[in-house]
Amino acid sequence: MYNQPQLAADLLSRVAYSNTDILSKHKPIHKHGDKIDSRKPKTLKDLALIGAEDRNLAPRVWDAVWKELTVPVEGNKEKRPPVLVAIDGVNFWMGETRYRSSDYKPIHAHQFTLISQFLNLLFSKGQNPLSNGGMVMGVTTKSNHPTTPAFELLVRQIHARQAGMDLTDSNFPLGNPYAKMPDPRVAQLFHPDTQTTITDLKGLSRPESKGLLEYFAKSGIFREAVTDSTVAEKWSMSGGGIVGEMCKLGARTRLGVFETGSREGVKVRV
Amino acid sequence: MSLSVCTSCLARLRLSTTPATLASAYRTSTSSFHSSAPAQNVVKKKTSNVAGARAPKLRESRSARIKKKSKDRPKPPPVGQRATERRRIVLSNTNALPIQGLETLKVENMADAAKIGSVLALDGPLIDQLREAKAFKTTQNWNLFRAPSTLVRSETVEVGTDIQHVNNSLSDTAGLGATTMRKVVVGEKASGKSIHLLQTMSLAYLNKWIVVNVPDCKKPLRSKMFHANAAQVKNT
Numbered sequence: 001m002y003n004q005p006q007l008a009a010d011l012l013s014r015v016a017y018s019n020t021d022i023l024s025k026h027k028p029i030h031k032h033g034d035k036i037d038s039r040k041p042k043t044l045k046d047l048a049l050i051g052a053e054d055r056n057l058a059p060r061v062w063d064a065v066w067k068e069l070t071v072p073v074e075g076n077k078e079k080r081p082p083v084l085v086a087i088d089g090v091n092f093w094m095g096e097t098r099y100r101s102s103d104y105k106p107i108h109a110h111q112f113t114l115i116s117q118f119l120n121l122l123f124s125k126g127q128n129p130l131s132n133g134g135m136v137m138g139v140t141t142k143s144n145h146p147t148t149p150a151f152e153l154l155v156r157q158i159h160a161r162q163a164g165m166d167l168t169d170s171n172f173p174l175g176n177p178y179a180k181m182p183d184p185r186v187a188q189l190f191h192p193d194t195q196t197t198i199t200d201l202k203g204l205s206r207p208e209s210k211g212l213l214e215y216f217a218k219s220g221i222f223r224e225a226v227t228d229s230t231v232a233e234k235w236s237m238s239g240g241g242i243v244g245e246m247c248k249l250g251a252r253t254r255l256g257v258f259e260t261g262s263r264e265g266v267k268v269r270v
Numbered sequence: 271m272s273l274s275v276c277t278s279c280l281a282r283l284r285l286s287t288t289p290a291t292l293a294s295a296y297r298t299s300t301s302s303f304h305s306s307a308p309a310q311n312v313v314k315k316k317t318s319n320v321a322g323a324r325a326p327k328l329r330e331s332r333s334a335r336i337k338k339k340s341k342d343r344p345k346p347p348p349v350g351q352r353a354t355e356r357r358r359i360v361l362s363n364t365n366a367l368p369i370q371g372l373e374t375l376k377v378e379n380m381a382d383a384a385k386i387g388s389v390l391a392l393d394g395p396l397i398d399q400l401r402e403a404k405a406f407k408t409t410q411n412w413n414l415f416r417a418p419s420t421l422v423r424s425e426t427v428e429v430g431t432d433i434q435h436v437n438n439s440l441s442d443t444a445g446l447g448a449t450t451m452r453k454v455v456v457g458e459k460a461s462g463k464s465i466h467l468l469q470t471m472s473l474a475y476l477n478k479w480i481v482v483n484v485p486d487c488k489k490p491l492r493s494k495m496f497h498a499n500a501a502q503v504k505n506t
Contacts, residue, residue, distance in 0.1 A: 011482065011484065014402065014403050014404060014482075014483055014485075015480070015481075015482055015483075017402040018399045018400075018402035018403035018475075018481060018483070019399075019480050019481060022478055022480055023480070069480060079440075080480075081478055081479050081480050082436055082437070082440065082448065082474075082477075082479045082480070083479060083480045083481075083482060084470065084471065084474035084479050084480070084481045084482070085482045085484075086403075086405075086467050086470065086471050086474075086481060086482065086483045086484065087484045087487060088464055088467055088483075088484065088485050088486065088487060089486060089487035089488060090454065090487060091487075092487040092488040092491060093487055093491075097491040098491065099491075109491060118484065121450075121452070122452055122454065123452070127450075128447060128448060128449060128450040129450055130448065130450040131447075131448060132440070132448050133436045133437075133439055133440050133447075133448030133449050133450060134436060134448075134450055134451075134479060135432065135433070135436065135450065135451040135452070135453070135470070135474070136450065136451070136452045136453070137452075137453045137454075137455065137467060137470055138453070138454045138455070139454075139455040139463045139464060139466065139467045140454070140455065140456050140457075140463065141463070141464075141487070141488075142457075142458065142459035142460075142463075143459065155454060155456055158454065195450075195452055196452040196453070196454055197451075197452065197453050197454070198453075198454050198455075198456060199425060199428075199453055199454070199455045199456070199457075199466070200456055200457055201425060201455060201456070201457030201458075201461040201462055201463055201466060202457065202458075202461065203461070204421075204423065205387075205424070207386065207387040208386065208387045208421065208423055208424075210387065211387035211388050211389055211421060211422075212389070212421050214389075215369070215389040215415075215419070215421070218367065218369045219366045219367050219369060219414070219415050219416065220365075220366060220367040221366065221414055221415075239458075242458060242459075242460055242461050243421070243460065243461060243462040243465070244459070244460025244461065244462065245460055247411050251411065251414055
């Protein structure tokens with residue numbers, strides 16, 4: 001396993017400054033070794049800031065902060081708040097990295113401590129890995145993304161389990177038998193009793209599209225009247241309500257119509 | 271066997287009556303149909319009128335020496351400035367019209383199905399928190415509108431309900447205890463996945479949860495910056 005001090009320091013700084021109010025109310029209750037305890041942090045925010053300021057100490061401090069947030073102490077009345085772990089772009093964590101080990105072999109993303117910790121939370125077997133409750137949300141990214149067949153299979157398998165499909169079902173996704181062996185580290189993340197759910201974001205519905213376009217119109221950006229027919233038109237033009245495309249149509253792209261000629265009725269970008 | 275000499279060339283070949291000598295080869299040829307005198311093959315000495323100029327010595331270099339004009343190039347901006355401009359998060363546009371009577375996103379309306387399709391504004395302190403957590407991205411059109419606000423989708427309400435469910439599980443002593451929800455959000459390009467995450471984070475902040483955000487997963491794996499501080503083997 002490998003540590004990433006800079007990543008841990010950045011993470012701690014984000015945690016400390018964005019949750020200032022809550023972290024300042026809670027005091028550390030665990031012992032974390034001399035290096036941290038000698039600084040005598042009064043609140044959890046102070047504790048997090050030790051790591052945010054000192055990169056070399058950051059991985060250790062992150063472990064300490066995580067222990068404070070998730071491991072309860074018997075008889076302690078102070079309740080810790082629930083935690084949301086938000087990860088944007090999990091599909092980037094499903095392959096080998098550009099790092100090399102001392103044997104010059106590529107290091108897999110799952111060999112990094114922070115990444116494996118977050119992925120364990122997202123895909124772990126247990127019912128409730130966060131003792132104070134909360135949510136772990138991993139979002140995939142489709143811009144400039146690596147090909148991750150193993151992860152895509154994992155998503156399909158979890159989706160099938162979510163729909164109640166049995167493992168022995170003939171339609172249960174098993175991947176391409178003629179393809180290369182899927183990444184074993186990624187394949188390990190699946191288990192039959194998975195608690196993870198898949199949210200498949202599709203296009204907006206018509207009322208949602210209308211609300212969005214009205215917002216654009218009220219801001220003075222969208223210059224057409226928001227009627228049912230314009231909404232229907234933009235909805236179709238944006239690939240069935242893909243929200244990013246809809247925003248483009250609402251804001252910047254103008255469409256023109258060929259009134260006459262061979263391309264009559266064809267819409268083009270003007 | 272093929273001939274090494276072209277037969278048509280051979281046919282044109284005439285035997286000369288005068289023997290070819292070196293002198294005949296160097297003789298200046300004149301054409302009978304031309305009236306101008308034949309050019310003499312004599313190199314004239316260069317005469318220069320410029321005072322002080324002299325003939326170049328043997329192997330002396332005589333290339334023109336032109337003084338270089340100093341060009342006024344605009345200075346490139348200092349290191350890192352362009353990157354910061356590119357990554358700057360602009361959350362407001364004073365040219366956009368302010369919208370009257372826009373509701374704000376609150377704990378009370380986060381799981382309200384009647385709000386699906388409406389746009390709710392994000393509160394000031396919440397915006398600061400999201401900014402600190404690096405939740406906003408440059409590609410999300412925040413710079414078009416007067417104030418950051420977000421569209422409530424059916425999935426947003428689902429997350430709101432889930433957060434309520436977790437909150438209820440905390441006080442519910444008879445049940446299984448605190449619940450952990452685990453979600454992977456997939457979808458097409460530009461289908462609002464990152465915004466969905468931002469909405470979830472907003473709801474978590476509003477519910478006084480602690481938010482741990484990893485805004486960019488590829489950065490720790492690919493950036494040169496992180497290579498410089500190469501990964502350390504964990505000792506523990």
